[in-house]
Amino acid sequence: MTLRASIVIPCFNERQTVIELIDRIHAVPVDKEVIVVDDCSTDGTRELLQKRARECGDITLRLRQRNGGKGASVQEGLRCASGDVVIIQDADLEYDPADYPVLLRPIQTGKAHVVYGSRFIGEHRAMYFWHSLGNQFLTLLCNALFDTTLTDMETCYKVFTIDIARRLRLREPRWGFDPEITARMLKMGYRIYEVPISYAGREFNEGKKISWKDGFVVLFTLLRYRLLP
Numbered sequence: 001m002t003l004r005a006s007i008v009i010p011c012f013n014e015r016q017t018v019i020e021l022i023d024r025i026h027a028v029p030v031d032k033e034v035i036v037v038d039d040c041s042t043d044g045t046r047e048l049l050q051k052r053a054r055e056c057g058d059i060t061l062r063l064r065q066r067n068g069g070k071g072a073s074v075q076e077g078l079r080c081a082s083g084d085v086v087i088i089q090d091a092d093l094e095y096d097p098a099d100y101p102v103l104l105r106p107i108q109t110g111k112a113h114v115v116y117g118s119r120f121i122g123e124h125r126a127m128y129f130w131h132s133l134g135n136q137f138l139t140l141l142c143n144a145l146f147d148t149t150l151t152d153m154e155t156c157y158k159v160f161t162i163d164i165a166r167r168l169r170l171r172e173p174r175w176g177f178d179p180e181i182t183a184r185m186l187k188m189g190y191r192i193y194e195v196p197i198s199y200a201g202r203e204f205n206e207g208k209k210i211s212w213k214d215g216f217v218v219l220f221t222l223l224r225y226r227l228l229p
Contacts, residue, residue, distance in 0.1 A: 005033075007034045008078060008080075008081060009036045011073070012040070017091060033082065113161050114191075115194070119152050139154070
């Protein structure tokens with residue numbers, strides 16, 4: 001079964017990587033549309049994307065008028081999606097678009113409606129110890145709260161059918177996005193299929209943005225959506 005993928009890219013201050021990412025995406029032999037949502041970048045990213053859209057016409061560009069966070073950008077991108085499936089893609093080159101065929105295969109073959117790419121069951125650059133431990137703890141908490149067996153709840157690579165995208169009523173604007181979307185899909189009755197992906201995590205001096213404080217946001221978001229009806 002041939003599927004058209006809507007690649008949704010939330011983007012904030014990724015001038016050094018976003019154009020290379022778009023080139024990599026278009027090199028992957030998958031039928032697709034590329035939707036980039038710029039979240040009020042201040043480093044020249046927005047201008048680069050406008051030039052790309054104007055000269056190449058190979059992206060759909062949405063420009064947010066105020067910074068709202070990753071969750072808000074993804075929500076805007078989902079409203080523009082017209083493909084059969086959605087792939088969430090960060091703009092920082094930590095995740096390789098060459099993994100798209102692997103991510104799409106379980107949906108193409110009818111094995112799943114939701115697929116996550118796991119950084120912990122594939123090849124990956126070594127992470128910071130506390131970052132890795134925090135990821136594993138939050139995933140374990142998610143598993144305990146929602147009776148599942150994920151290895152990587154916080155992965156960027158979340159792939160799901162457009163029907164699910166239309167049913168989601170996402171609210172979290174910032175780092176609460178990952179636990180919210182995971183909790184909502186699990187509470188809707190979808191079991192999440194995981195596949196191994198490659199991962200080249202950045203260091204903080206290379207532009208990595210998430211911090212330990214964001215981990216508390218994730219924790220409380222998981223607890224809140226477990227308790228909500």
